[in-house]
Amino acid sequence: MRYLKFSIGVYFILTFFLNAQNQLITLEEIWSGAFRTESMDVLHSMANGKQYSVLNFDRNTGSTAIDIYDYQTLERVESLVSSANISELKYFIDYTFSKDEQKVLLATEVEQLYRHSTKGVYFVYDVQTKEVVKLYDEKVQEPTFSPDGSKVAFAFKNNLYIKDLLSGDTLQITSDGKKNSIINGITDWVYEEEFAFVKAFDWNANSNKIAFIRFDETNVPEFSMDIYGTELYPKQHVLKYPKAGEKNSEVSLHIYDLNSKKTGTVKVDKDYSDFYIPRIKWTNESNVLSAHILNRHQNELDLWFINTQDNTTNLVLEERDKAYIEVTDNLTFLKNNSFIWTSEKDGFNHIYHYSETGKLINQVTMGNWEVTEYYGYDENTKQIFYQSVENGSINRDVYSIKLNGRNKKRLTKKEGTNSASFSADFSYFINSFSSATTPPEYTLNSADSGNLIKSIKDNDRLSQQLSNYKISEKEFSTIHINGNDLNMWMIKPVNFNESKQYPLLMYQYSGPGSQSVANSWHSYNDYWYQHLAQQGYIVACVDGRGTGYKGADFKKVTYLNLVKYETEDQIEAAKILGELPYIDADRIGIWGWSYGGHMSTNCLLKGNDVFKMAIAVAPVTSWRFYDTIYTERFMRTPQENPNGYDDNSPFNYPEMLKGDYLLVHGSGDDNVHVQHTMRMVEALIQANKDFDWAIYPDKNHGIYGGNTRLHLFRKMTNFIHENLGDKRVVKKTKLEETQIKG
Template sequence: MKLKQALAIIGFLTTSLIYCQNKQITLEEIWSGAFRTEGMQALHSMNNGKQYSILNFDRQTRNASIDIYDYKTLEKVKTLVSSEDIDEIEGFFDYSFSNDESQIILTTNSVPVFRRSTLGEYYVYNINTKSLTKVSENLVQEPTLSPDGTKIAYGFENNLYVKDLSSGNVEQITFDGEKNKIINGITDWVYEEEFSFVRAFDWNADSNQIAFIRFDETNVPEFSMDVYGSGLYQTQQVFKYPKAGEANSIVSLHLYNLNSKSLDEIKVDKDYSDFYIPRLKWTKDPNVLSVQFMNRHQNELDLWMINTKTNTSKIALAEKDKAYIDVTFNLTFLKDNSFIWTSEKDGFNHIYHYSKDGDLINQVTQGNWEVTDYYGFNEKANTIYYQSTENGSINRDVFSIKLNGKNKKRLTKTTGSNSASFSADFTYFINTHSSATAPPEYTLNSAKSGEVVKSIKDNDRLAQKLGDYKTSKKEFSTINVNGNDLNMWMIKPSNFDQNKEYPLFMYQYSGPGSQSVANRWNGANDYWHQMLAQEGYIVVCVDGRGTGFKGAEFKKVTQNELGKYEVEDQIAVAEKLGKLPYIDDERIGIWGWSYGGFMSSNALFKGNDVFKMAIAVAPVSSWRFYDTIYTERYMTTPQENPSGYDDNSPINHVDKLKGDFLLIHGSGDDNVHLQNTMRMVEALVQADKQFEWMIYPDKNHGIYGGNTRLHLYKKMTNFIHKTLGDRREKNQEEMEETSKIKG
């Protein structure tokens, strides 16, 4: 670590002891980006393993460029392409290379569809000829170059197209695509949201076959949202959204052969009903396609190997779990078509090596800790690189290990959150490190030893800037409730006096497999929590049962009863902390967003003798209103598990409300629909319960845009002051002020 960074961090750590640190963090600063960190945008390791590319953007000139840097010297070698030199476009904000890095897809315009999907304007730039080819005159989805770089496939209006980059000819390969009915090669809403991918097609290694998933949404119920806009009449957004227990898209697997121009459906040798296809990926063999099939309960997963030449299929791997199986992107095929797989089957997420036929060769990693990311396999060194929690569940470190499970080595030396981006030949990795006390720093590290070669980029200026503000150390610990040691952080006021009593304000998310207590640098909410701490609140976050990175048993204990054990833990934590001499047990509040809003609502209702207030932002009020894939993964269907859905949904506990409640939602939320809040409001009204609420017109699940976030956090801050502020001190101040006036 560099001396100047160490000094900056020491300054940050001792903020509560330095008298000159008297500036107060403001909401305006938080949401204007005053504490934004600098990073490395669109980092890509070049095939030669000696260089990497970065997207650089000049805010003043609006010029974008893809620049090449040398790993060893970190010096800029050249500019591959600059928008300043291309007359046809004004700029670009993202890029991707062809396999041989002779061509680049440039994204010049993008319109969001849902959380991950966009409609975009794209160009292919040929580095050798410096020529530019527009992919389509239309806004298209997921343009993907063939491995040989001669063609590009994309989605448009629910159909798939292939463009020949040499001739310019465009071939439409599906014709039945229709909005809210049939989608080819692009995922439907629920797959995109819950299986985390949009491109549902893939090229084979020889660039002559495209496999894709077809979604038949015909029988999926529609959901509609009013869009108020600024016109005289509102419009409607109508889309297919399968709520728990309702019909999903009927999915099927298809293959297009570019040589024979044939389009065929691929069927496997097993009868499935009501199933998912959450992943498809070609192996190293251009005629062997891997496809993952999953039952609707998501506790059985089959990995199929399909030979498109012989039209045969076989299951290479079949996993079962008493609760559910997490789908990942970690499947990696080696040169011999053996493959790397990650699984929780021994109780913790670990790496496994299987033969191409699915025979287990060995379990590569093992222990009572979790593999949290898989980075790749170095064929030459026979070494796997991964990230894990071996140094504590709130930390992340980068490790290397031989394919046979021997010679494990910790490559990162500094405690906190470490993540790696490896060079193509695995000589180096760029490590991103941060902790609760150290802002992100990017360093070049040796992949063999892990030693830092050079610092690339830091955020020392931000650390120094924060030295002027009143801030407090985020204190990590564990708290034992309900028989479990739960991870916790606490922020106290910088002028904390253990002889005083402070209100307690709790934050959590608590969703299955999530983590809010982590040793990483501040997000926007952390700055808000710091602001609240300096205004006299103790802020606490606890990851209860059901959260992640402490093993499958801890995570999956909430199965079929979402909102039971998680809420019990938050209530028990509040009760225990309320007994501390410096916490006022009559002023305890809780807040959360999305799943966290579901939790904070439940905590206030079920823990009405503990919590005096709650804020719920975009909450689920009943799991009956949420989508199939997420909800049924943890709850099965409402038809099978009605009590699991109803016993722990806050909408059914509104009659218990005693404290102050603030309910917030965006009317354009395509994820957790406004329906959740509207139904909760109606239930509260009919139970004759007073509360406050706020609807943000046309705002989605993130509730942002323009002045929205600032307004939202001002509203929440004011509500906290009104409901948790020290009324006794306020009353005393008012009495003293009155006496002065009378005197």
């Protein structure tokens, strides 16, 4: 009897264990954050190089704190400031130190504006006195300490202000700012979106001058969107949005002198008719400002040094490219005012060292691989620290190299995606590592050798949680198409049987310089792919021509013909994959978002003999409708290149639609306007084509908030089941649902 009980017990334990190994991922789990990873929030290396700070949230009290940790011990040294001890605010979500770390800006009530821009209520905390002072009574943008920590500059309603922290006085230094007309020190919509910066002002080293860019967008055409909201009448959101070939903001560069309280305009010794100023930065000399000036075609970039003492300007560097030039934040000035620069001029992105007059001293890195991140330069050891794809284009590693290009060291050891945050003195770095099989883990490493010192944080709990689920391996490989070995990943069902045939869903983004095939941990979409694999689908992704990290020629082959070669590669990839014995060539679908939505639409139309279905979320359908900076970088203007714009615009050939098509957009998308989808819908209607579509009210380009993502992905999942899945299974499921509903 005892033996029988033991056997039954073992049976139940084994049954439980096997069932636990067979849990299925649900859409509700994905979009409720069940698989969220632990991370290190707002990491800042303290100036002493021995400590770092992190923003911590106390779930019990709802308060936040800036906690200081010791690099060597990883133990918390102190809680520098906690909102629990400040009566004026319940919590803060971000912080910024002054250069001497004696004052801290605390961000509260932060409101998202566009992709990078926010406004919020800010407080200045004095580390010594423990006093808290409200910066301004209204929500402001981009508050920035002066280098000496005595002042804060910020923007409010398109004008610039300076608050003196000693006297408490606030000085308005520009007065002509006006909505949809003049902006001082903050970028306009298209600069923010495409040059990826918002703060268009900078303090000099002596804290007595501020350089800023002024945007006159008076003549930029307006785009308006209805915001439906919950009131009786909808409202209209009107913004200045320059579409390809249209008028841009007129930009000018100015310098405000705090001593004279006067503003001067910078004029360089060259005539520019239509240009951008994508970066400004003071050199180590307090009177010398650097400025990038880029022509409208974005294939000529000039670096200027502007002496604000004698009003002389010096053109120190000229970059030229047959296609386009990427703008970065990598410009670094050394103590002697020589500078570090990154460029693709030899065909791959590498690091260069120039003298203060712009003479090339040496090319620091070289090879048929790309530098993907520049971390900084250590004056003491004469070393540069950077990230690259030298160990394979789907991987990232951290390296050090001498300024003269010698003694290169690979500092990271694990194959996957490594990203570093260095201490201020470059003694240590905190490495963030993940791969397709390992969730993010954070370790302290020696900057000299790369050797592991201590583990800081991992996601072992998530790994344990996922061990209960049916998780398929993400298989990396290459596929040879149109003369190129293209990176690919594939996810197959756990119980994959090579003698069976499976439907295939392909995903891609394909935008210039992008990468979707990377050896890194799962995104939310990856969990959705696992969910689909559990339902019997194979999911694959191929990075075609035009994507990044394989050299300039590979990336820029799509110049003047966006989506043409990318579409050809996806269609050919589908044909090759469809020849595999375990893939049903009659059930191949494709989906994508934004640029990827344009791609999936084009693939369904131009590859109508290959793809059975496509889903396009927030797609571009004509580059004529998209903004100047992004579109013209790759296409020039519609006036110069009309065929490039129209030959791959899907609403120009809707009659080619044969398969099943789902079109999704947010009505409040300020980036890819819902106009794109409306034009596509009208074209399909007039071509008498059937399709499915969904509009998410007031949702932006990300289409999120509340249950929105869950609803969207459930809709897409059902569409895939109905059009790629086994019809018998679909009909049975619907029959069961009908019976359950009675």
